[in-house]
Amino acid sequence: MEITEVRVFPVNEEKLKAFVSIIFDDCFIVSDIKIINGANGLFISMPSKKLKNGTFRDIAHPLNNETRRSIEAKVLEKYHSVVSGQEKEEGLSPNLGNDL
Numbered sequence: 001m002e003i004t005e006v007r008v009f010p011v012n013e014e015k016l017k018a019f020v021s022i023i024f025d026d027c028f029i030v031s032d033i034k035i036i037n038g039a040n041g042l043f044i045s046m047p048s049k050k051l052k053n054g055t056f057r058d059i060a061h062p063l064n065n066e067t068r069r070s071i072e073a074k075v076l077e078k079y080h081s082v083v084s085g086q087e088k089e090e091g092l093s094p095n096l097g098n099d100l
Helices: 065-081
Strands: 002-010 016-024 028-038 039-047 048-050 055-058
Touching: 016 065, 028 065, 039 065, 048 065
Parallel strands: none
Antiparallel strands: 002 016, 016 028, 028 039, 048 055
16 A cells, blocks of 8 residues: 555644644545654654543554554655645645545
């Protein structure tokens, strides 16, 4: 699978920096990815849901570190491009799945 599109929706919060949607092979979308500013810099948090016991469980996630690093690199590259003003995501909502 290849990432064919990354859409970044910056937010102005202390730790949460953006919501992201990625599209694989122009036919499969993963939305509600978050870019978080942590103690060691920016990282991505995959979509998750809160369980009854208060913990969170990923809904969709890479199965190996190589795939996670590849996704994170592409997402953060796009994020830096958008926040530096080189690109703009306009007229789209962070919940991209509802836009299709």
